[in-house]
Amino acid sequence: EKAGFDHFMLKEVHEQPKAYRDTMRGRISDDGRSVAMPELKMTAEQLKGINRVHIVACGTALHAGLVGKNVIESLVRIPVETDVASEYRYRSPIITPETLVIVVSQSGETADTLAALREAQRCGARVLAITNVVGSSVAREADDVIITLAGPEIAVASTKAYSSQLIAFFLFGAFWAQTLGTKSEAQVAQVLAAMEALPEQVEKILAQAELLKEVAESISHHSSLFFIGRGVDYAVAMEGSLKLKEISYIHSEAYAAGELKHGTLALIEEGTPVIALLSQEDLYEKMLSNIKETKARGADVLGILNEGHEAEISKSVDRYFAIPRTLPLLTPALSVIPLQLISYYASLALGHDVDKPRNLAKSVTVE
Numbered sequence: 001e002k003a004g005f006d007h008f009m010l011k012e013v014h015e016q017p018k019a020y021r022d023t024m025r026g027r028i029s030d031d032g033r034s035v036a037m038p039e040l041k042m043t044a045e046q047l048k049g050i051n052r053v054h055i056v057a058c059g060t061a062l063h064a065g066l067v068g069k070n071v072i073e074s075l076v077r078i079p080v081e082t083d084v085a086s087e088y089r090y091r092s093p094i095i096t097p098e099t100l101v102i103v104v105s106q107s108g109e110t111a112d113t114l115a116a117l118r119e120a121q122r123c124g125a126r127v128l129a130i131t132n133v134v135g136s137s138v139a140r141e142a143d144d145v146i147i148t149l150a151g152p153e154i155a156v157a158s159t160k161a162y163s164s165q166l167i168a169f170f171l172f173g174a175f176w177a178q179t180l181g182t183k184s185e186a187q188v189a190q191v192l193a194a195m196e197a198l199p200e201q202v203e204k205i206l207a208q209a210e211l212l213k214e215v216a217e218s219i220s221h222h223s224s225l226f227f228i229g230r231g232v233d234y235a236v237a238m239e240g241s242l243k244l245k246e247i248s249y250i251h252s253e254a255y256a257a258g259e260l261k262h263g264t265l266a267l268i269e270e271g272t273p274v275i276a277l278l279s280q281e282d283l284y285e286k287m288l289s290n291i292k293e294t295k296a297r298g299a300d301v302l303g304i305l306n307e308g309h310e311a312e313i314s315k316s317v318d319r320y321f322a323i324p325r326t327l328p329l330l331t332p333a334l335s336v337i338p339l340q341l342i343s344y345y346a347s348l349a350l351g352h353d354v355d356k357p358r359n360l361a362k363s364v365t366v367e
């Protein structure tokens with residue numbers, strides 16, 4: 001049932017091109033110019049009436065939500081807040097009937113996420129769920145549901161569910177922009193074309209998976225490391241850090257790269273591994289100076305960057321891994337893949353049970 005892979009996690013990592021295609025199928029028009037979301041019950045009028053968005057989720061799903069925030073704010077220009085589900089209800093969030101609350105949950109059964117959904121509805125907001133499980137509690141109770149078609153996810157560490165949630169946000173963001181006209185038809189078509197190229201780009205990354213084994217093995221000898229990035233790369237850094245912690249039990253932190261110098265640089269010593277994400281071209285130079293700050297303290301840096309920068313980056317980092325080029329907003333759907341593979345190989349090198357890590361269940365039904 002693992003289809004020739006050693007673990008469900010590796011199988012699911014490799015299923016991402018299919019998960020992307022399945023999640024996009026039928027939602028992008030044949031001419032590639034528009035998005036249809038027939039599953040949404042909310043009308044165009046209702047969508048036009050929304051003036052703020054709250055994205056609420058836990059763990060990996062929350063990290064997808066952090067990318068979702070960037071996607072919606074950039075395509076639709078409506079303010080989005082992202083909240084940890086276990087915090088949301090207790091801070092008296094400002095929820096009005098013009099608020100759209102988006103809950104994200106692979107299982108659709110996470111207790112805190114479900115409680116947040118109910119609280120949002122009690123306050124009169126419409127709730128849109130992004131979930132992978134048809135018929136789950138979240139799917140049944142939400143006003144609108146976008147199902148990610150990642151297929152069953154068996155490994156405890158979420159991979160294809162997370163990346164399919166990203167696809168769901170891209171689709172919904174494009175749909176909303178198209179409905180409001182905040183982006184022109186040509187701009188929407190550009191996003192959709194870039195999305196349709198993602199599955200093949202993921203395949204290209206997966207074909208180079210073995211290159212990450214050596215980095216993962218070297219990381220496995222360390223007790224702590226950092227993931228750094230800016231913009232959506234920071235959101236992906238958080239997901240990479242969680243993935244590594246949960247299956248390899250190595251401590252790591254994700255940092256907004258510009259924030260390191262406000263104290264945390266003190267923890268970078270000779271040999272400390274740093275994984276730096278540089279997918280945002282407009283922040284590339286800024287990232288290089290942040291990398292320099294870590295190198296000056298002896299960090300061992302792996303750069304994850306867009307194809308085309310390989311020649312010049314070798315002066316600034318110890319190792320690099322290149323990902324194919326896409327729109328800046330869509331890079332998380334590619335850059336997360338090497339991070340998933342690094343955590344997989346690190347866990348493997350340490351002899352841990354990759355698919356069933358300690359202290360974590362596939363769905364968390366306690367608050």
Ligand code: F6R
Binds near residue numbers: 058106107110158242
């Ligand atoms: C990480 C992981 C957890 C879940 C979290 C939310 O790999 O699996 O962090 O993402 O427990 O679960 P769902 O998405 O089912 O609500």
